Amino acid sequence: MLDGAVAWMNSRGNTEQWGTVPYSRTRGGTERVERYTTVNQPFVAELDGVPVGAVVLDTGPSPQMPIAPAGEPERYVRLLISDRRRAGLGIGAALLARAVEETRRADVGLLRVDCWAGGGGQLVAYYERNGFVRTESFRSGQWPGQVLARRVDAG
Numbered sequence: 001m002l003d004g005a006v007a008w009m010n011s012r013g014n015t016e017q018w019g020t021v022p023y024s025r026t027r028g029g030t031e032r033v034e035r036y037t038t039v040n041q042p043f044v045a046e047l048d049g050v051p052v053g054a055v056v057l058d059t060g061p062s063p064q065m066p067i068a069p070a071g072e073p074e075r076y077v078r079l080l081i082s083d084r085r086r087a088g089l090g091i092g093a094a095l096l097a098r099a100v101e102e103t104r105r106a107d108v109g110l111l112r113v114d115c116w117a118g119g120g121g122q123l124v125a126y127y128e129r130n131g132f133v134r135t136e137s138f139r140s141g142q143w144p145g146q147v148l149a150r151r152v153d154a155g
Contacts, residue, residue, distance in 0.1 A: 001081045013021070016118050016143070040078055043098050045091050053082035055095035057102060061114060066138050067147055070110055075103040075114035096130045103152045110149060114138075117146040124148065 023029045036042055036056040045053040056079040061067040079098055082091040103111045115123045117137060124134065125147045132148035139145065 001083050036079055045095055052086045053091040055080050055093050057097050057099055063139055067114055072110060073108045074110040074112055075108050095132055102154055109152055111152055112147050112149045114147045117144040
């Protein structure tokens with residue numbers, strides 16, 4: 001799915017968000033995916049038994065990013081991906097709803113995510129449509145980013 005996302009972004013003229021090299025061939029790409037499935041908390045969406053998306057949760061932002069911890073317990077979306085061939089089915093929104101549910105289940109009141117803020121802010125707007133609000137902007141080298149947060153009521 002990650003390689004497919006890079007190809008899809010590139011086909012739309014977006015070469016800045018994840019570059020042009022398939023994710024599986026980027027330096028550290030396969031190791032990150034391995035960490036996502038062993039150290040972090042992954043959830044996979046399936047359609048007719050076939051994986052079509054995933055969300056990966058952690059207890060804070062990546063230490064490689066210039067993002068401060070929240071200063072309170074939080075869950076952090078490290079990765080949200082869906083099969084671009086299934087775009088428009090609400091897979092990402094369903095996975096974000098699962099992230100909210102898991103945050104609530106952990107009795108944590110804050111769910112955060114960071115994303116690419118380029119390309120006219122379309123990805124930022126996507127998270128806002130899913131209940132997140134902008135908190136802080138940042139830059140990682142030339143890569144513009146945005147942190148968004150969503151408060152989660154206790155279950």
